[in-house]
Amino acid sequence: MTTVNILGTEYKVIREPFADADTDGYCDYTSREIRIRDDNVNEVGDFDELMRKQLRHEIIHAFLAESGLQANFEHYKQFGHEETIIDWIAIQFPKMIKAFQSVNAI
Structure with missing residues (x-):
């Protein structure tokens, strides 16, 4: 188990x-x-x-959630957040950080 600091709050x-x-x-x-899967049952x-x-x-x-936005999205009753934008950020973030770093924007 590890922890990650999310806006001052530790998450396991x-x-x-x-x-x-x-x-x-x-x-x-x-x-x-x-919580993240550690078994490759789907043989990815x-x-x-x-x-x-x-x-x-x-x-x-x-x-x-730590920003107070845990239920302020289109599908909050089903997921809590709009999953499309969450996935977009998760997939594109490695490219975004490289772009930010390349122009000293971090």
Whole structure:
């Protein structure tokens, strides 16, 4: 288990096997935990890369929750946040950070 600081709040990052093959991870802002699958039950080709993206996805959920935005999105009754934009940020962030760094914007 590791921890990540989200706007001054420590979240535990727990990697564990999931019984549900449809879930790769989730963020529980009430317990300050991010749980990520560590078993490749779906036999994904680059499982490590998928889990890095999944961890980014869950960290973004945590940032939104710690910003007071845990239920202020279009699908809040179903997911808590709009999943499309969460995934977009999680997938594009490595490219974004490189762009920011290349022009000394960090």
